[in-house]
Amino acid sequence: MKRVIGLFVALCALCGPAHAWWVVKASWWVDEGVNSREYEGKGTSQDIALQKARAACLSGRSNTTVGLCQNAPLRISFAEIKDPPGGAYLKSCKDCAITDGDVIVCSACPPKRERRELDLKQCQSRAIIENCGGDLHCSACPKPPPKKGPPKGECQYSAAAGKDVCTAPK
Known part of the structure; x- marks a missing residue:
């Protein structure tokens, strides 16, 4: 053996x-x-x-x-x-490779068309590389802040106004 x-x-x-x-x-x-x-x-x-x-x-x-x-x-x-480490970015980014300085270089990562880079020295070992809106990140993409919409109150149809009329929340 x-x-x-x-x-x-x-x-x-x-x-x-x-x-x-x-x-x-x-x-x-x-x-x-x-x-x-x-x-x-x-x-x-x-x-x-x-x-x-x-x-x-x-x-x-x-x-x-x-x-x-x-x-x-x-x-x-x-x-x-060298071959770049695996990650979801390989599905969307183009022509990715690692340079001698342990930097991932991709020719483009949609939606951005220009060259993108990520220095692997700033990542922890076994990091998951992600394409976050065209930028390479060492971990999962940051979640966007919640969208602020109009305050929610009670809405009722008003025949006089011909539309829903809402009251401000209490």
């Missing part, structure tokens, strides 16, 4: 992480060789991450500048990122 467990542990060590993610930051010229801009892409391999960064560069380009993004990048850097 010990042999089987030892073999299993050795095989798992060779397999590496179950889901490695890569982030690439690559810069291309954005006009005729005057200014450059950095684009980011994430993927399960360096090639896929670079393809996504290139696609970001290509989006919104005119026909005269689209070729600039198809060239080799001016600068490029890759970093391996």
Whole structure:
């Protein structure tokens, strides 16, 4: 039995992480060789991450500048990122991963469309990560304050007024 467990542990060590993610930051010229801009892409391999960064560069380009993004990048850097911890936020937030600094980074968490981050160092261990209105939280979303409505009293239909008439509560 010990042999089987030892073999299993050795095989798992060779397999590496179950889901490695890569982030690439690559810069291309954005006009005729005057200014450059950095684009980011994430993927399960360096090639896929670079393809996504290139696609970001290509989006919104005119026909005269689209070729600039198809060239080799001016600068490029890759970093391996860990899988994010589980939680309900994974169903609504997009492209979430953990950086080397133990920060969850998502490209968007509806209803907010911009990048969202949460430093896991501020969370307790085994925290449940939630998307609370577009912001990432270490625990369940805070409950909104109760809505204040009109005071409730007694209401009766008034034929003279043609509607319900209410009295203030006592």
